[in-house]
Amino acid sequence: MPAHVPGHFLDAAPLGLVLVPLLAAAVLFLSQRAKAAILVSVVSAILLSSAGLALHVLAVGPMRHRAGAWEAPLGIGLRADGLSALMLIVTALTGAVVSVYGAGWFRREARRAEGRFFWPLWLFLWAALNALYLSADLFNLYVALELIGLASVALVALSGGAEALIAGMRYLLVSLLGSLSYLLGVALLYGAHGVLDIQALGALTSPGALDWAAMTLMAVGLLAKAALFPLHFWLPSAHASAPAPVSAILSGLVVKAPFYLLLRLWFTAFPGLPSEATGQLLGVLGACAVLWGSLHALLQPRLKMLIAYSTVAQVGYLFFLFPLVTSASPAAGALAVDASLCQLASHAFAKAAMFLAAGNVMLAVGSDRIEDMGGVVRHLPLTFFAFGLAGVSIMGLPLSGGYVAKWLLLNASLESGQWGWAAVAIAGSLMAAGYVFRIWMHGFGQPQPCAELLPVPRGIQLSALALSLLALAMGISSEPLIRVLHAGGAFG
């Protein structure tokens, strides 16, 4: 007999968030006859349950669910707190808009075959992402991590060209290396403490050699998957050679999943371990990522490579959280948490919008060379408007989510006295302005004399715009999301 009586439909929400997309993916593998109906119901079910879960966490606090009422360690425990709810909502919003875009993108004759496999793989990935954000124990997190990796690799290789296949293979090998390193860490921890539940581990881990080794193995594996400098080498080709909706999902959502897990380990599983030196090291790697990624973005001749290198840079900002939470000032730590999660959400929206807009430009121009983009703005005003708004957020200009994130980061780094992070953030924003303006300059420039621009469906133009408006909304009102984040006390 389970300890609590299920009396509320929300009790089933965590399980549903994993099972519904998983089942739909299996059905779509077999037959796509009822594709539209299935997709509409799955997407709306995920949106509603994520929102419901967030409201529940806000009102009542963290939520636990034991699948099939089995106790740990036999059963699968799910747990949702504010951090989980935030990740679920960001994933649901981005995922819903990208799904609308995908419906338009894969409707074209030439992409029908890709489209057949896109839908089951994407729903599979969505289920795995939700599972990661809801899992309460280290081993289920490993399984979710591996499912995310496998589904993402298959999506990268979707187009079947040599470039995409090689990028997918490299991604798969890095992803396997990452998850096996993580799993070895889990094995060491289980050997030392005999538990897998993250909350329970928090009380048992201590700064001994074994726990340090386990934490290092797990962290290195996750950093490789999150593409933090210098382990970012696989990201640009993988994200750039995928179809546009896949690039948006990978850059917007998938690289954030291992970062989320790193936060969980840092704050919940190893609360006593991370030292100031660890924090500084992660911060320095983040700073290198910002500078290195932005520099390469400035030099890319191809639009999607530029956007992918910008992801390398923007991921770096997330890691400024670690040196700031280990600083002496608790106020700076709290600001840094808000800054990092705000950056995570607004980058998810803005970067997904950019990749979708880039897909539209490629449809119209027929290539993704930035030089060929001349005059696109007159042909695709909506797409370029979306690109502009997303660029504003990536640069961190006022009235955008990126601005709020960078403003919080500046405050946190001044508060802690570590102003170096602020300097890197400002340099990164200036370089971002450089590469965003480079695209605008070509878009507003003279069209190629013999170029013929193809029409682009309005629906997929509007989806790109919708995502960039979400990034803007993060700037105008980021407070509700930050309130959700702190509900349930994920950060001690």
Place this chain on the structure above:
Amino acid sequence: MSATILFSLTGIALFFIGLFHLIAREHLLKKILAANVMGSGVFLVLVSLARRTDGPYPDPVPHALVLTGIVVTVSATALALTLLRRIHKETGEPTLSEDGRE
């Protein structure tokens, strides 16, 4: 108890041997095999940990984890082998080099 430590250390050694070859080898099949050696190393650590206490029965949890882990690794290997075949077909070379002779 000492058997546990011996097997665990062997597992950790296998993990790092696999890691080295995953990075150092160029042939993709060797890379895939190296990843499998890494995985086997981790599984050996887990299985040997099941015997870390002196009770009459070994701890069943690591066994359950290894079974799940094997399923995951088999799927990953299958995906990797499929990608390898497609890459070989497209570029004529079983490597990650992008300038494959066409």
